[in-house]
Amino acid sequence: MELENIFRDVKLSKTEITVLRTIQNDPEQCIRDGIRAVAERCYSNPSSLVRLAKKLKFSGWLELVYFIKFNITMPKLDVTNDVDFMKIQPAEQLTPLLNGLQHYRILIHGSGFSQLIAQYIYNKFLVIGVNASLALWPDYEILEQKTATKFDAIWIVSKSGRSSSALNWVKALEGKGIDLICFTGDYQSPLAQAADTSFIIHDPQKYDDDIYWSNPFFGYCILGFEHLLKLWFRQTASGVSADTPD
Numbered sequence: 241m242e243l244e245n246i247f248r249d250v251k252l253s254k255t256e257i258t259v260l261r262t263i264q265n266d267p268e269q270c271i272r273d274g275i276r277a278v279a280e281r282c283y284s285n286p287s288s289l290v291r292l293a294k295k296l297k298f299s300g301w302l303e304l305v306y307f308i309k310f311n312i313t314m315p316k317l318d319v320t321n322d323v324d325f326m327k328i329q330p331a332e333q334l335t336p337l338l339n340g341l342q343h344y345r346i347l348i349h350g351s352g353f354s355q356l357i358a359q360y361i362y363n364k365f366l367v368i369g370v371n372a373s374l375a376l377w378p379d380y381e382i383l384e385q386k387t388a389t390k391f392d393a394i395w396i397v398s399k400s401g402r403s404s405s406a407l408n409w410v411k412a413l414e415g416k417g418i419d420l421i422c423f424t425g426d427y428q429s430p431l432a433q434a435a436d437t438s439f440i441i442h443d444p445q446k447y448d449d450d451i452y453w454s455n456p457f458f459g460y461c462i463l464g465f466e467h468l469l470k471l472w473f474r475q476t477a478s479g480v481s482a483d484t485p486d
Contacts, residue, residue, distance in 0.1 A: 246312065246447040247296055256292050258282050260308070267309035275301050311446060325442040325456070326464040329427055333437040337421065338472045340393060344419075346372040349380075350397035351405040353451050357397045357423065357461045364469065380412040393419040399457055400449060401429025410434045423461050439464055 243260045244252065252260070259282045263270050270278050275286045282289075286301075293304040328334050346365065350358030358374060365372035373389070380394075394413060398406035401424035410431060413420055422435040425443025432438040441464055443457045 243312075245449060250296060255282060255284055255288070256295075259284060259289060259292060263305050263308045264313055267305050267313055270305050271302070271309075325460040326467070327427070327440045329432065329438040329440055334471075335475075337419075337437050338468070338475055340419070341370050341472055342476070344371065344392040345389065346370065346393045346395055347375050347391040348372060348395045348397075349375045349405075349409060351376075351403060353458055354397040354399060354403075354423075357458055357465075358395070360462055361395065361397070361465055364465070368469070380409045391418060393421055395421045395423075396431060396435075397423045397461065398429075398431050399425050399443060399451070400446075401426045401431035406431050423464065425457050439468075 243257065243264060247260075259278070262278060262282055273281075275289055279286045279289050290301055293299075293301050296304060298304040298307065348358045348362050348365075350356070355376060362372055362374040373391075394409065396406050396409055401422065406422075407430055410420070419437070420435045421437045421439070422431050423439045423441055424432050425441050425446055426432060427438065427440045432440065441457055441460045443455070445453045445455045445457070448455065
């Protein structure tokens with residue numbers, strides 16, 4: 241994974257990139273050696289490394305090292321065996337959302353790899369009789385002008401939660417009174433923060449925007465969606481609350 245992509249909003253010098261790659265290659269060694277040894281190895285000095293951490297919005301050197309360790313280096317070691325893969329934000333929105341499936345008109349959108357998940361959700365909704373449509377058009381405002389259908393809820397799938405397509409939709413939906421539901425890998429993303437209900441899917445490669453490394457995120461999206469349907473079937477069949485344990 242290219243560090244330049246992760247910190248793409250910050251202009252980095254060649255020495256700063258060398259420091260970041262040194263941390264990425266072996267963060268544990270950097271912790272053991274300390275800032276002075278790492279600085280010497282990178283032909284720099286401790287104060288420059290502290291300034292680099294501050295430049296990247298970290299409180300200090302160790303926070304930068306631990307960020308790289310847990311968000312960049314470690315995910316490459318094992319990305320497929322997590323069990324707790326989905327969280328709902330906020331949790332209390334789950335039951336109203338499931339109740340709405342029976343009568344809401346839903347529009348589903350995703351671009352790139354996320355489009356495949358949007359297509360899956362759409363196809364499954366058709367099978368079970370949910371009133372759903374699929375939108376591949378990247379601009380919601382133009383789509384709205386071309387259709388007379390009014391939607392009650394928009395479902396958006398976006399791994400990063402900050403793709404230009406997803407954010408254009410978020411902006412276009414402001415003030416329209418339409419429920420926004422999203423599947424995303426970043427609970428702090430603009431999409432997750434704007435959504436009425438966010439399904440936060442475990443994403444071990446959060447900063448891999450090119451979808452290069454092996455990653456269960458999209459598989460987890462489907463599993464998470466199927467779990468929602470299981471709760472919906474249970475709720476509609478027996479009246480049991482959606483948050484009842486398995």
